[in-house]
Amino acid sequence: MEPKNVEKVTGAIADKYRLAILMQLAKQETMTSSDVQEMTGLSQPCVSHHVKQLTDSGLVDTQKEGRNVFLRLNKQALQQLCDFLKGLG
Amino acid sequence: MEPKNVEKVTGAIADKYRLAILMQLAKQETMTSSDVQEMTGLSQPCVSHHVKQLTDSGLVDTQKEGRNVFLRLNKQALQQLCDFLKGLG
DNA sequence: TCGAATCATTTAAAAGTTTGAATGTATTTG
DNA sequence: CAAATACATTCAAACTTTTAAATGATTCGA
Structure with missing residues (x-):
């Protein structure tokens, strides 16, 4: 994962x-x-804003179904951050 | 690691x-x-401020020697963050 | 001891984030 | 279709973070 992306996540x-x-x-x-x-x-609106930050970072994926937006963890993004941190330590 | 601490780190x-x-x-x-x-x-002063944030978070340890402050990674803190993230994914 | 070097703190300005009210769009329900 | 629900966007206020100038403390070297 790129430093710029680590910053974002x-x-x-x-x-x-x-x-x-x-x-x-x-x-x-x-x-x-x-x-x-x-x-x-x-x-x-505040929730909408926070959700956007999470999806923009890649940590959360969204799936629109009818009126609803379903959020889901992106485990791969989490893993990639973890890998970066391990590389530091 | 406590959520409050995860936020800080x-x-x-x-x-x-x-x-x-x-x-x-x-x-x-x-x-x-x-x-x-x-x-x-x-x-x-700006560096001093950033270093303080890193030490306050526990990610970096400092050691004063004469006029100098030596920074060092706290690998345990990194590991603890990693463990928390793993617990999420 | 005097001057230079290293770092912390205070202060204030600039930049960025968080928040909710108002409003808009799309979808479902009655 | 009208009303209600779920969400996004725009906007502005409140708050936080980032930054550097000014200043102060301590340490080292000549």
Whole structure:
């Protein structure tokens, strides 16, 4: 993984709410933006913004079905970050 | 590693200059703040600020010798972050 | 001891992030 | 079709981070 991408991915993780989303997706496989809204208590536009950061970073994939957007962890992206960190240590 | 700490550590990584410092420490074992200043071209106070973020996060240990501060990667902290990420994926 | 070197802190400006209200689009339900 | 639901986008305010100038402390060398 390129440093520029590491910067982006770690930046995506480095937020209370986004980390909570990632942790929930680790337990739960998928959730919708509405689920996130309920879980966090954030406004819908704010959730939309956080979800965008997660998808832009590659950590989360989305799949639109009807009105809903389903989020899913991208385990490969996580693995790639892990590999980069191992390369450092 | 606690989520709160993950947030802090990933936040410490998520910067161009701080990531460059970490990558250099992966190659070079130790460097001083002056070395960082030279490497990055940043002002001395700015370097001091970034180094503080890295040490506060636990990713970097410092050792003062005379006028110099020697930086060193904390591999255990890196490993702990890695373990957390593995737990997600 | 004097001057230079290394680093920390304070302060303030510039840049970036986070947030929600308002609004818009698309989809489902009655 | 009208109303409701799910989500995106635009905008502006609040907040945080990044940056360097100014200053101060400590250490080393001549």
